[in-house]
Amino acid sequence: MGKGGMSHEEAPKGLEENMAAWLVGLNTLKIQPFKIPSLGPHDVRVRMKAVGICGSDVHYLKTLKCAHFEVKEPMVIGHECAGVIEEVGSEVKHLVPGDRVALEPGISCWRCNLCKDGRYNLCPDMKFFATPPVHGSLAHQVVHPADLCFKLPENVSLEEGAMCEPLSVGVHACRRAEIGPETTALVMGAGPIGLVTMLAARAFGVPRIVIVDVDDHRLCVAKQLGADDIVKVTTDMKDVDAEVEEIRKAMGADIDVTFDCAGFNKTMSTALAATRCGGKVCLVGMGHGEMTVPLTPAAAREVDVIGVFRYKNTWPLCLEFLKSGKIDVKPLITHRFGFSQKEVEDAFETSARGGNAIKVMFNL
Known part of the structure; x- marks a missing residue:
């Protein structure tokens, strides 16, 4: 089976000029x-139409590393993507050329115990777009397993498809x-992942959400997107106790679940302290490879710490949320670029700079 862009086998005739961002x-993309x-x-x-820039893409560009993955040879970048089907394999029955699809970027083995479970x-053995040594999807065309391509509802755009x-x-x-509907939620970090976690929590029925960040602009965006309250914090460890009090006051109720979408000593310490006895802290962000946090007092209050890695079986629900209007991701797309050498460089600089950029999107 051909795996999406993972080998340099001979391309079919007429595809010799497929171009990609390598x-x-x-700090060098070509x-x-x-x-x-x-x-x-x-x-x-699939002919790619919309590709978003993720924090991991920027990490690879700036350091050639992300977590324990390292770029050792030239690699095509990008993994948040949607496009239009150009050709289907002989056994593919649910898709036809012309269908607009969102692509789930990870190809698992389906043989190991974790897959079977x-x-x-x-x-x-996951082969994931733009996770070395696997090539990504910021290209004119890619080949991908049909079962990881999800047809977009008519009222969902290609950009929204990439945001899945x-x-x-x-x-x-x-x-x-x-x-x-019976849990309150605190979200640490109002970056792209903090904001989509907040939107998802609301779609799951959470009645009250408070979001915390160090940046005024991001907090303002979070409020516009529907946060019930926002709390500005510092990066200083000695402020944790006072900030926990402020966060609890903003919630006005017990904090059942906290999502740490930053993943630093400070955010995790705050999350563990702010969450009620018997509550849960979900670690989503991976800011620090190692953390020093007050785990013992949290354990004594039976606060559960839950790890999160990527996702599974989420595209159908994401598309349902977008189709029904329960989630609107369009305001998250703040910058758009075409697919020229200069635009690719500018787009990554814009994303890396942060500021008022939330999601930077390529329109191919």
């Missing part, structure tokens, strides 16, 4: 030809924390 070195594998019976060839996001990837992180976090 990460070729530190648009270069990209040969895609031939179509397997269960694969589709339904936890395929933890598959040790970050939104999936929020949806998976909400499922892991088992939130609903």
Whole structure:
């Protein structure tokens, strides 16, 4: 079976000029030809239309590393994507050329115990777009398994389709924390993942959400997107106790679940202290590889710490939320760029700078 852009096999005739954005070195992106594998019976060839920039893409550009993954040879970047089906494999029955689809970027093995147990996001042999050594999707065309391509409802745009990837992180976090209409939620961090987690929590029925950040602009965006209250905090560890009091006051009720979407010593310490006895802290962000946090007092209050890695089986629900209007991701897309050498460089600089940029999107 052809795996999405993972080999340099001969491309089918007429596809020789497929171009992609390659990460070729530190802070260096180049648009270069990209040969895609031939179509397997269960694969589709997709013309990319919308690709978003994720924090991990920026990490790879700036450091050639993200978590324990390292870029050792040139790699096509990008994994938040949607496009239009150009060609389908002989066994593909549910998609036809012309269908608009959102792509789930991870191909698991389906043979290991984790896959068999339904936890395929933890598959040790996962082939994930733009996670070395696997090539990504910021290209004119890619080949991908058909079962990981989800047809977009008519009222959902290609850009919104690409936003299913970050939104999936929020949806998976909400499922892991088992939130609903009877749980309150605190969200640490109002970056893209904090904001999609907040939107997902609301769609799951959470009645009250407070969001915390160090940045005024991001908090303002969170408020506009529907946070019930916002709290500005510092990066200083000695402020934790006072800030916990302020956060509890803002919630005006027990904090049942806290989502740490930053993942620093300070945010995790605050989350553990602010969450009620018997509550849950869901660690979504991975700011620090290692943390020093007051785990013992939290354990003595039976606060559960839940880990989250990517997502599983989230695209159908994300598309349902977008189709029904329960979630609107359009305000998160703040910047748009085309697919020229200069625009690719400018787009990544815009995303890396942060500021008022939330989601930077390529329109191919």
